[in-house]
Amino acid sequence: MIRIYCDKNIYSFLKEEKRNFNPQLKELMEDLKDIFIFTYSHAHHQDLSNSDASFWKEDLDLLEKYVKNHYFDYDGIKRKTNCLLAKPTESFYDTDFTVAKNFHSPTTNIMDSLFPTIEGEEDDEFSKITKNLLDNLFNIPIPNFQKSDLDEKEKQLSEKYLPEDENLTVGSMLEHFFKFGNKLLTDRHEVIELKKMMEEYVNSDKYSFEKWKDQFDEKFKENFGGNSFTDIMKKTFESVNHYNDYDKFILFFNSLELHNVTKDKPLRKSQSLGSINTDANHAWYASYSDILVTDDKGLATKAYLTFKFFKIQTKIYDVKEFLNNRNLFLQQEENDIKSFFETLDYELKNSLILSNNDDNATDHSIILKNHHKFFNYFNRISYSQNSIKLYCQRYYNSNFIMYKEAEILTNKLINLFGVDFENKGYYDLEKDDPNDDIIRVWNFKNTEIVLGTAYNNGGECYCLDIIIIPT
Numbered sequence: 001m002i003r004i005y006c007d008k009n010i011y012s013f014l015k016e017e018k019r020n021f022n023p024q025l026k027e028l029m030e031d032l033k034d035i036f037i038f039t040y041s042h043a044h045h046q047d048l049s050n051s052d053a054s055f056w057k058e059d060l061d062l063l064e065k066y067v068k069n070h071y072f073d074y075d076g077i078k079r080k081t082n083c084l085l086a087k088p089t090e091s092f093y094d095t096d097f098t099v100a101k102n103f104h105s106p107t108t109n110i111m112d113s114l115f116p117t118i119e120g121e122e123d124d125e126f127s128k129i130t131k132n133l134l135d136n137l138f139n140i141p142i143p144n145f146q147k148s149d150l151d152e153k154e155k156q157l158s159e160k161y162l163p164e165d166e167n168l169t170v171g172s173m174l175e176h177f178f179k180f181g182n183k184l185l186t187d188r189h190e191v192i193e194l195k196k197m198m199e200e201y202v203n204s205d206k207y208s209f210e211k212w213k214d215q216f217d218e219k220f221k222e223n224f225g226g227n228s229f230t231d232i233m234k235k236t237f238e239s240v241n242h243y244n245d246y247d248k249f250i251l252f253f254n255s256l257e258l259h260n261v262t263k264d265k266p267l268r269k270s271q272s273l274g275s276i277n278t279d280a281n282h283a284w285y286a287s288y289s290d291i292l293v294t295d296d297k298g299l300a301t302k303a304y305l306t307f308k309f310f311k312i313q314t315k316i317y318d319v320k321e322f323l324n325n326r327n328l329f330l331q332q333e334e335n336d337i338k339s340f341f342e343t344l345d346y347e348l349k350n351s352l353i354l355s356n357n358d359d360n361a362t363d364h365s366i367i368l369k370n371h372h373k374f375f376n377y378f379n380r381i382s383y384s385q386n387s388i389k390l391y392c393q394r395y396y397n398s399n400f401i402m403y404k405e406a407e408i409l410t411n412k413l414i415n416l417f418g419v420d421f422e423n424k425g426y427y428d429l430e431k432d433d434p435n436d437d438i439i440r441v442w443n444f445k446n447t448e449i450v451l452g453t454a455y456n457n458g459g460e461c462y463c464l465d466i467i468i469i470p471t
Contacts, residue, residue, distance in 0.1 A: 001405045002329070002376045003037045003070075003289035003398065005314075007282050008047040010293050011062055013319065025319055028326050033066050035333060035412070036376065037404055040067040041285035042074065045092045046278045056092070063088045070404060072285040079244050083288065083402065204260035209301060216261060229261055230309060245310075245397075246284060253280035253306045257298075262305070264298035280306075287312045287397045293322050312396045332376045334416050343372055344390075344466075348383060375412050377405070378464060380456070386468045391454055392461040399459030403434045409462055410440055413451055417442045446471055 013022040014029060032038075040063060048059055064087050071086040084091075198204070205211055207219035207229075221228040227235075233255060237248050256262045257276050264276075279296070283303040286292035287310075294300050295318050304316055317325070334340045351368035368381040378390035393399075410427035419425060420440040424432075432439070439462075442449040446469045454463035 001035070001037045001402075001408050002291065002373070003039055003402075004032070004291045004293060005039045005041075005282075005286040005289040006066075007292075007294040007296060007299060008044050009296060010319065011059070011066070014062060022319065024323055028323060029066055031326075032329060035408065036329075037070055037289075037402065037408070038066045038068070039070045039072060039285070039289050040088060041072040041281065042091075042095070043278050043281035043285055044088070045095060046281070048092065049095075057089075060088045060092055068404075070402065072288055074246060074281070074284070079246070081246065081285070081288070081397070083400070085403075198258070198260050204263070207261070208263065209256075209261050209305065210263065220259075220261070229256075229259060233309070249284050249287075249306060249310060250277065250280045252309060253283055253302050256302050256305055262298065262301050283307075287314050289314060289398060290394070291322075292316045293319065295319050310396065313394075314398070329376060332373050334375055334412065337416060340374075340416065344374070344388070347372055347381060348388070351381060354380075374464075375409060377409060377462070386470065388466040388468075389454070390464040390466075391456055393456050394459065394461070399456065399461075401453065401460050401462060403429065405462060406432070406434065406439060410451060413440065413442075413449075413464070417449065 010025075012018065013020055014026045015021055016026075029038075044063060048056060051059070067088065069085045069087045071084045071088075071091055072081060073084060073091070074081045086094075202223045206223050207216055209216045212219045217228040217230055221231070224232075233248075233252050236251070237243055243251075254276055257264065279299045279302065282294075282299060283292070283306060286303065287307065292300075292303060292314055294303075294316070300316050300318065303314075306312075307314055307316070334343075347368065347370040351370040353366060354369050355367040357365045357367075365382055365384040368383060370379060370381050373379045374390055377392055380391050380393045382389040382391065407427040407429055414420065414426055421443045422441065424440060427439070436452075438450060438452040440451045448467040448469060450465040450467065452463055452465070454461055
């Protein structure tokens with residue numbers, strides 16, 4: 001099933017009482033919400049947490065109407081992105097955003113953040129020992145930074161980014177960087193200063209994506225000592241062993257803005273590094289879906305460049321482009337058996353041949369990339385003498401199955417072919433075993449149709465096997 005990830009602002013267009021209400025978008029979302037899969041993520045909750053609490057219930061209810069319980073969240077401890085079954089009205093309150101905001105406050109003391117004091121409770125023995133060890137570590141003196149050889153501009157920068165304490169310790173240095181890092185996350189002016197500093201080094205008109213489009217990397221190389229932006233990022237990834245795919249993605253996305261390759265316009269009041277990082281997370285979670293819908297040009301541009309670098313095939317649509325695909329989406333829903341087999345016959349004759357296994361005479365098969373995406377899911381055909389297999393090939397993060405896809409596919413097939421051979425009927429998420437290799441079977445005069453699971457190139461998918469029974 002086509003998976004669609006909409007950023008938070010898209011859902012604001014569905015509110016009828018608002019000035020930016022888009023009736024065409026609402027109509028399309030209503031048409032698709034039960035035949036497609038709309039996904040959401042922790043990034044939606046990060047956006048919502050920054051709004052007034054009086055809007056929370058209304059926004060969560062609206063989000064849940066479309067995304068149901070298709071939730072993506074990154075586990076920072078296990079360093080893994082999880083696809084969960086959780087409704088927005090439940091998952092939002094699983095996170096205490098007040099704790100996160102307090103931790104990232106520039107006025108927060110690093111020791112207070114690591115060991116928050118709970119009123120009326122004493123520290124346990126382990127916390128006391130750990131605090132004592134860290135206190136001893138933080139009090140180790142270190143040499144002051146020598147600034148006498150710096151010119152005036154370098155001195156200004158060093159005063160901003162380096163601690164000036166005459167009796168510098170490990171703790172005071174960490175405290176300085178901790179607070180500066182939190183300023184970057186929460187104060188847009190700090191990000192503006194960094195971008196201005198980059199602009200003073202090289203005018204971004206000489207290499208920005210806005211001016212040079214896909215040539216920006218070559219222009220970047222001409223102005224940065226023969227190193228392209230992607231070269232710099234690759235070297236950064238190689239120099240740090242523990243970066244995983246998520247770390248690399250977020251760093252690449254954020255660095256586009258900090259290097260002035262892209263520029264959010266107009267400059268948003270909330271454009272701190274934390275805000276940019278939330279956009280990066282939206283793009284990361286969208287990579288687990290087929291389509292990202294956003295009218296945020298800054299998010300769309302950075303997502304496009306990041307997807308391109310990591311070879312992610314998630315399509316990016318603005319609202320207008322999304323609406324323009326309405327007819328295509330609806331035409332790919334199979335509502336008539338005769339039309340279904342006529343379209344299949346056409347695709348067998350005209351689709352792009354990806355591979356032709358003609359070396360094996362007993363099992364000669366052809367892999368096709370069909371233009372018509374059957375049931376808005378099957379985008380590949382494996383064709384042999386007595387079998388036509390429709391399956392789905394996705395790439396990178398999105399090449400996996402979701403149980404909701406089994407339900408929607410099964411129900412679509414029953415609506416087309418009628419009740420299955422074993423009379424199981426519509427899919428039941430509580431009764432059907434998600435680990436079954438075979439989900440439903442239909443028997444006709446000289447044809448057997450089997451819906452099940454299969455392995456594709458690098459992942460798992462659902463497969464519709466049309467078996468021709470010799471007479």
